[in-house]
Amino acid sequence: MLTIQMLRTEKDKVVEGLKKKNFSDLSLVDTILSIDEERRKIQAENDDYLSKINLASKEIGKLMGSGQKDAAESMKQEVSNYKEQSKLLSDKLADLEKQQHDALVQLPNLPNAIVPFGKTPEENEVVRSGNEIPVLYNGAQPHWELCSKYNLINFELGTKITGAGFPVYINKGARLQRALISYFLDYNTKAGYTEYQPPYVVNADSGYGTGQLPDKEGQMYHVGLDDFYLIPTAEVPLTNLYRDELIKEEELPIRMTGYTPCFRREAGSYGKDVRGLNRLHQFDKVEIVHFTKAEDSYAALDAMVEHVEKLVQSLELPYRILRLCGGDMSFASALTYDFEVYSTAQQRWLEVSSVSNFETFQTNRMKFRYKNGEGKTQLVHSLNGSSLALPRILACLLENHQTADGISIPKVLQPYFGSDLISE
RNA sequence: GGAGAGAUGGCAGAGUGGUCGAUUGCGACGGUCUUGAAAACCGUUGUCUGUAACAGGACCGGGGGUUCGAAUCCCUCUCUCUCCGCCA
Numbered sequence: 001m002l003t004i005q006m007l008r009t010e011k012d013k014v015v016e017g018l019k020k021k022n023f024s025d026l027s028l029v030d031t032i033l034s035i036d037e038e039r040r041k042i043q044a045e046n047d048d049y050l051s052k053i054n055l056a057s058k059e060i061g062k063l064m065g066s067g068q069k070d071a072a073e074s075m076k077q078e079v080s081n082y083k084e085q086s087k088l089l090s091d092k093l094a095d096l097e098k099q100q101h102d103a104l105v106q107l108p109n110l111p112n113a114i115v116p117f118g119k120t121p122e123e124n125e126v127v128r129s130g131n132e133i134p135v136l137y138n139g140a141q142p143h144w145e146l147c148s149k150y151n152l153i154n155f156e157l158g159t160k161i162t163g164a165g166f167p168v169y170i171n172k173g174a175r176l177q178r179a180l181i182s183y184f185l186d187y188n189t190k191a192g193y194t195e196y197q198p199p200y201v202v203n204a205d206s207g208y209g210t211g212q213l214p215d216k217e218g219q220m221y222h223v224g225l226d227d228f229y230l231i232p233t234a235e236v237p238l239t240n241l242y243r244d245e246l247i248k249e250e251e252l253p254i255r256m257t258g259y260t261p262c263f264r265r266e267a268g269s270y271g272k273d274v275r276g277l278n279r280l281h282q283f284d285k286v287e288i289v290h291f292t293k294a295e296d297s298y299a300a301l302d303a304m305v306e307h308v309e310k311l312v313q314s315l316e317l318p319y320r321i322l323r324l325c326g327g328d329m330s331f332a333s334a335l336t337y338d339f340e341v342y343s344t345a346q347q348r349w350l351e352v353s354s355v356s357n358f359e360t361f362q363t364n365r366m367k368f369r370y371k372n373g374e375g376k377t378q379l380v381h382s383l384n385g386s387s388l389a390l391p392r393i394l395a396c397l398l399e400n401h402q403t404a405d406g407i408s409i410p411k412v413l414q415p416y417f418g419s420d421l422i423s424e
Numbered sequence: 425g426g427a428g429a430g431a432u433g434g435c436a437g438a439g440u441g442g443u444c445g446a447u448u449g450c451g452a453c454g455g456u457c458u459u460g461a462a463a464a465c466c467g468u469u470g471u472c473u474g475u476a477a478c479a480g481g482a483c484c485g486g487g488g489g490u491u492c493g494a495a496u497c498c499c500u501c502u503c504u505c506u507c508c509g510c511c512a
Binding site: 040043044046047048050051053054056057058059060061062064065072073075076077078079080083246248369377 | 434442443470471473474475479480481482492493
């Protein structure tokens, strides 16, 4: 969430940013500021009463000690008056604090200056693209046909044991997926990311920390008996590792990578969007998370984009990188680059990674801070990205690398997969 | 799952109703001494809120209560440790 200090000192900038993000309820800013003003006024009044109570209590202690019971009794009477006043004010204060917080979390992050104006995905900017779109042989098929032709993934079996959107990977399909995960993790750790295996289930505090809760509650699977949530992405457990931490400047930057399954309810999706591997309720993903000092986060974002780009390039898939426009960006992001690979048989672009700088939006809510050289505490900047989401990569590998003889495996994967071809 | 013990500042660890936001040690930072370093000695060293700046206020795992006054007493939740049981 945005800091109240920013709203107070840079209101115009905030409003301008919210407009770019197509946030409609701009009056919320004034509402928050007036709550804040009231809140501070009440707090000052209440603190004054508390101060009087503290002083009087010390005085009573002294009076009791010197045997002046009558004087002590009359002061007790005085204190109880103060306490009544203070009780009223502190109830009001708690209410105002809650109002302010509830309103503040509704404001999205402000977009960076280079974020394009726009409302829809069509207005995203293509930054660059790479690898040629292949010309497929006559008789090429979409990936779901290839999955059953080579017995790689069985969608019906998943439907039987769980439901739609939970595919079963079999034989070479399972092996290819495992090869991709190992390759991605090795690629990330070689670049300096530390590998983590976090829990796949998190508590509500973690959900709040990264912003899935309260608004996107319906997107996560909830384990009611224990009040846990299945993670929708490794970003949630990895980023929350540093919730409520205060670290030294020298500990930054922190770079983490982790492979996890991801669980998403995807309520309301339908049609060609969910065909085959396009959109699933459970899928695998390797994530990278980066924490930096404030002044380093945009250089870190560029480095992450370049890192993911080289990874996609190495898979020999046609791709493009988009800079998302204000209206298409996520709630928490200040700047996002999406990676899409081209699904040649479906003739559409599929998103396989989204790399974002959240600046202090997540860390403010999480209270993740560091002490800078001058001994001042500052909010850490957080960034994350996928590297990469598995199913759509798998789909595009199958479709783009299919030949009449079978599916050829990109060079970088061959050591992990153990072969250069999937054939019947 | 059963029984017991515990949770205090970056870490260790005192503190069982008032002068405790908290003894002390370690660590860290600054200084003296030294050619330099170590040692020794002196000093500083939590977070949040609030203010123009002071002041003021809150915080001893979370929440609630008793009291004029709570780290200290009571209730409750969470977590950790020890023993027993079960188990990949």
